[in-house]
Amino acid sequence: SPVQYKSAVYAGKPENSSFLKRMQVRITDLPENAGVLIVDASENELDKKKKWLNDFVIRQGKTMLVLWPDENSDLSWLPGKIMAGKALERKEKIFKVILSAEEKQNKLLNGITSEDMYFKFFRDEIPLIRKAGSGKIMLSGLLAEIPAGQGKIIICQLNPDQHENERSFGKVYRFWANLFTSLSVALDSRLNLYWNGLEISQREWLFEIDPENAGIKTEWFQPAFNDNNWKRLKTGKSWESQGITSENPALPGPPHTSYNGNAWYRLHLDIPEKYLKSDLYLEIGAIAGEDTVWLNGSLIGTTSKKTAGSKNYYQAFRNYKNPSGLLRGKNNVIAVCVYNEGGFGGLTKWPVRISPADQPYDTVLFPLEKNRKQGDPYRYVMW
Missing domain, CATH: 2.60.120.260 (Galactose-binding domain-like)
Structure with missing residues (x-):
């Protein structure tokens, strides 16, 4: 049967929702009409987040998507023991995840490949999820899926704003497009099938x-x-x-x-x-x-x-x-x-x-990199 794509609703700091506008996620003001409840890990609007968790996730079976907690985030309001531990320090400049056989079968990760999780970081730290209660940690700590009553909680650490003006932005953009699609979130973006520039x-x-x-x-x-x-x-x-x-x-x-x-x-x-x-x-x-x-x-x-x-x-x-x-x-x-x-x-x-x-920075219509050397994560144009 056809997928019924639905709007999302957001609570938290306004600046943490800027990428939703950029990706043209369809947003509603009414949580009862939303398919996914998107919240950040700050204390802003915490009472609203708790109410959404209890009324719509635990009782009605909806999904809550939690954005980018760090080691200082208080996640005690979420069920189970959840912790985004201190960021992992890395000397190398490449972050690489090889999807496991189980992850490849997970519907949440439909369309996401190991090549998508292979990119250069121009920072010394990568935030990772350390504990996820009774849930499971995926993508080497970038994603977690946690049951909550009739629904579930998704925690994601991949922040598009951190990749702005970096060549990894295209892959992060692709990751989120796939994730929103897997969660049946409606995107109002329109990608022309021809170049009109x-x-x-x-x-x-x-x-x-x-x-x-x-x-x-x-x-x-x-x-x-x-x-x-x-x-x-x-x-x-x-x-x-x-x-x-x-x-x-x-x-x-x-x-x-x-x-x-x-x-x-x-x-x-x-x-x-x-x-x-x-x-x-x-x-x-x-x-x-x-x-x-x-x-x-x-x-x-x-x-x-x-x-x-x-x-x-x-x-x-x-x-x-x-x-x-x-x-x-x-x-x-x-x-x-x-x-x-x-x-x-x-x-x-x-x-x-x-x-x-x-336009997105790295698409099949507008690829930034071609014919790169073996071993360079940007030799793949994956859009």
Whole structure:
């Protein structure tokens, strides 16, 4: 018989529910109408959580999904002895789970494979579930399933927000999509079966180095700025590989073998009328350096060591929303200021495109990585 997908209801801190909106989980305000009761592990709205557990899980057989408890979380209100122990410290950068034969047969894990549980972490700790009362711990501590009266409790430690701007985000997104599907939670997302974006990866951009950091002060990001004498560079490769190798004398330290410091890219482009009727996003596969991006003179996004992590900012996928009404049909100007302090710099990875929707980072339509080496967890594009 057809699966009856239902809404979910949420209780807890608002910031812990942001990923539900991103995944377009159908949310209701009425727990009696919800198929799954989603709660975080904080003490926010604790009385409501206890009531939901007693009235709807234990008595009516519904499922409660508990998000991301840590060693400081008080889980005594849940049945049985449940503990999310102190995070496991790991020196290696890869987290890998091989699904057991029992886990492969568990309907809760339908669609989830060992490859999904094989990704790089740019952190030193991974939170794990240590004890699950009379329930069972799965995926090496990332998931637990616990009986509670007529219903059950699911505890999950895989937090999508921790993977933001990391290449593991696509796999975490896939994991949650499968988990929600297994729990019969309705998702209102719509994935087009064709690409409907404006591909600009092959375009040449105007380029100029900025060793004296004059670009911000003299507003090189403004559409009217005169860039007639700038060089032309391609995206998908570093500026060094295109002849930009002169040393920046303003940088301290030993002599450099290539240009480091601030540099600017500018692109003039027209936007077809059909793209102006919906929200648009500028997508760049990766930028080797910290970047700040303007569209028609207005700031639309930035990525730095602070926002993306010192080990990841240079390979993070950029996805910047263009504010409503900012784009126009003719003579748009995108300006990108890149600060690179060592190694190769520039707009180093495709795709570069204007997208009509906020797309997941790693899908069959928009894969980020291809033909990677054996042993690299990103050699699999699993969407």
